[in-house]
Amino acid sequence: MPVRSMAAFSPSSPRIHRHPSRRQSASEASDGESDETSSCASQSSIDEEAVNCRISPYWCAYRSIIEARGFRLDTCRDVKQWYHDYWAVEASQGRTVIRDLPGYLRACRGQDENDLCQDAGLPDRLFRGTQCSTGVKVVIKAVHLSSREYDVIRYLSSPALRTHPMNHCIPVLDLIEVPQEKLAFIVMEEWSAQLATNTPCSLVCFLNALRQCIEHIAFMHAHHIAHLDVSIRNVLTDYFGHYAFVDYELSSRYDAIPNPRIRCPRRTEVPPELERGEASDPYKVDVYGLGVLMLCALKLSDHDIPELYPLIRQMLHDQFEQRPAALQALAMFNTITADILLSKRSTVQQHPQTPTQQHRTVLPQ
Numbered sequence: 001m002p003v004r005s006m007a008a009f010s011p012s013s014p015r016i017h018r019h020p021s022r023r024q025s026a027s028e029a030s031d032g033e034s035d036e037t038s039s040c041a042s043q044s045s046i047d048e049e050a051v052n053c054r055i056s057p058y059w060c061a062y063r064s065i066i067e068a069r070g071f072r073l074d075t076c077r078d079v080k081q082w083y084h085d086y087w088a089v090e091a092s093q094g095r096t097v098i099r100d101l102p103g104y105l106r107a108c109r110g111q112d113e114n115d116l117c118q119d120a121g122l123p124d125r126l127f128r129g130t131q132c133s134t135g136v137k138v139v140i141k142a143v144h145l146s147s148r149e150y151d152v153i154r155y156l157s158s159p160a161l162r163t164h165p166m167n168h169c170i171p172v173l174d175l176i177e178v179p180q181e182k183l184a185f186i187v188m189e190e191w192s193a194q195l196a197t198n199t200p201c202s203l204v205c206f207l208n209a210l211r212q213c214i215e216h217i218a219f220m221h222a223h224h225i226a227h228l229d230v231s232i233r234n235v236l237t238d239y240f241g242h243y244a245f246v247d248y249e250l251s252s253r254y255d256a257i258p259n260p261r262i263r264c265p266r267r268t269e270v271p272p273e274l275e276r277g278e279a280s281d282p283y284k285v286d287v288y289g290l291g292v293l294m295l296c297a298l299k300l301s302d303h304d305i306p307e308l309y310p311l312i313r314q315m316l317h318d319q320f321e322q323r324p325a326a327l328q329a330l331a332m333f334n335t336i337t338a339d340i341l342l343s344k345r346s347t348v349q350q351h352p353q354t355p356t357q358q359h360r361t362v363l364p365q
Helices: 059-068 076-092 102-108 148-156 203-222 282-300 306-315 326-350
Strands: 071-073 126-131 137-144 172-178 183-189 235-237 243-245
Touching (some): 059 071, 059 172, 059 183, 071 137, 076 102, 137 148, 148 183, 203 243, 203 282, 282 306
Antiparallel strands (some): 071 126, 137 183, 172 183
């Protein structure tokens, strides 16, 4: 069945189900120990906690503003149409059609076909929609105008950075600001958090997915930004060989801080030094998260790639000072994988395999 899961936007509770809960598809510091010091909140008058908390807007109040920018929030009609299309595909493939799904029934309870219909499987700060001119499906996220997340997303999506080959931030179609209410809407392409599909991918595709993850973190670090919530749950795909990070809620910029340190353990993958209550380098916290991401992917894939384990062990080192920088990890990864693929090509030339003998790798969720 088609899965469009954006569950990775909410790393604490990914939404992945066998049946769609409506288009299941596809967020700190100084030389001392103060968390939360970043360029987007340099003014002391800004309340850090207030501007970086999660927002639950009354979406109907902003419907016209969003439509004026060329995007339509999903209505009861849109939701029901999606289910009708989904059922048609299921029936054409000989599968049993289940029509009393909660998402569809919820849309049917709307008093008007044009009423907004929010996906119950998404947090209140997210809403599905469509770009009117292209029909491209989007997810719109509400954030505080002065939040770290908005600052980082705006920077990564700027003309100077967004086309860089190492920038694997989720494609942002528009940034809609409502200054009088200190609110902003991030309009993103709707990619999927379902990294594992029924269609196997090759070893080359698998390694390319891991490479894109490392590249993006190295790219962020080169621009003095730490993601601070690197996790496989925060990676999406468009199913065309592209992978992207989401959820920059904890991210921070350190433009004027040469040796930043953080203590806050609030993230998906917590390195040992933060668990011990010690300070850590935010960039090395990201490297630890990348190591966990790679380890999870390898353990759940059909490929055993022992050549990568020494690198992963370095990335997961108990002492953050001993972990490689993200750019160093990328260089080591590229060297290792080049040797792996060269060896594989040599083996295939000497001992051609039948399709049933070839490895089949799926990047797991």
